[in-house]
Amino acid sequence: MTKKSAIIVWFRTDLRLHDNPALYAALNHGERIIPLYIHAPHEEGRWQPGAASRWWLHHSLSSLARDLKQLGSRLILRAGNSLEQLQQLVEETAAASVFATRCYTPAGTKRDNHVQQALQDLNIDFKLYNGNLLLEPDSIRNKSGQPYKVFTPYWRAHQQLFNSPALLPAPDQLPSVPNRVSSMALAKLELLPTQPWDKGMRQTWQVGEQAGIQQLRLHSQEIIADYPDSHDRPDIDGTSRLSPYLHFGELSVRQVAKMLIQSRQQHARPGATALLRQLVWRDFAHHILWHFPTTSDKPFDARYNHFPWQRRSNSRLLKAWQQGLTGFPIVDAGMRQLWQTGWMHNRVRMIVASLLTKNAGIHWQLGARWFWDTLVDADLAQNSMNWQWVAGCGVDAAPYFRIFNPVLQSQKFDPRGEYIRRWIPELAGLPTEYIHQPELTPPLVQQACKVILGSDYPEPILDLKASREQALLNYRQYIRSAS
């Protein structure tokens, strides 16, 4: 009997066993399987994973390693140059193939093309599968063969093209990995913080494939219960909280879509369509970054190439924004939720981004970078698209004159101030009447509530009306001269 060759299953952002086409294909070949993860952050260029992302990755790898072990296999961890590590492992295991799930970031695509070439020269089969998106960036084009640049027609085309696929089952057992194949200890990757700032994260998140599936179950119950508009309410938080699981591929986006399509058919729930739309936005973001790979760093709308956003990374406004000390409670609540849990409610993300880029005139890239470092769901395609959308220079962008008023947004979406009180404990004693604008609290009330404005909580760091007018003026003048 001939010795069977091995297949390396190279995990990247598909850290799961269910509905994983690369793993499934490897299993179908009935050969030895070497599950591999290579830590190579330097290959991401300017966009190496931030601290929150690394925290999540640590736990996700830990969970994947545990699940693989239960099935009789073992996760091989390596670090360094991806191609070199692959070549070395190919040699160690006499593998004939490397299977992986395709990724779409500019750096990842470049690396994979390079790996493809080099492995081909070694006569190694390198196969990439779609498991990260509903539709891959190249598989959807408008009538003139161009990529879409507007969401609504993309959404229509997507609905035409996407068929809910049969999901691939998770294996119930896996072939073992020979002991001589060495693996690094997870701790050696140094993904966890050296300072213990991750308490809030640990309290907020259960990381890993099983936790992701559990979260999907919970949220599908909420969708069937159908709380109208609760996804827009940070105080209620009816959002799915699936984003980090989707980013790291602990949850299959196709599984989520399938659940939503079923729920729509069986129960006719508007919430199902709304979340499906979000998943298609996610595809759209990857579509855009794939076809326009500079948009993580440059405006999509070239007219904005020289817009004078403030770039100083030590400005007083930026610092206050980052620390949640702007004096606008809804903004500060969001920024503190982000810092403490690695996540922020989506409605609040728009509010804080509008304040930074429009009222404060600070460059959207500084905001994007802060989110990149602090979000557990940081995703290059979505982060870049969303920041550009708010700043007005992106795809399907909000027109420059669309400026959020944090006080109105707060009154509308956190009417009782519960979200504010949860994240800004020093304001918790304030009557609801003043919770959205603490600076209007009469001195006597301040004393009674033991909240002294200016010392316990800052005065607003900028004048909403004046900064809005200034922003409108700047944008209007700039656009007139740029077009």
Add this chain to the structure above:
DNA sequence: TGAAATGTTGGGGCG
């Protein structure tokens, strides 16, 4: 996936 200014309408108070 705005906000604010401006315009319009209609009910009620009042002379």
Add this chain to the structure above:
DNA sequence: ACGCCCCAACATTTC
């Protein structure tokens, strides 16, 4: 009964 004013409620326009 009528015109007038005020103003809230809603619609439209503008940024």
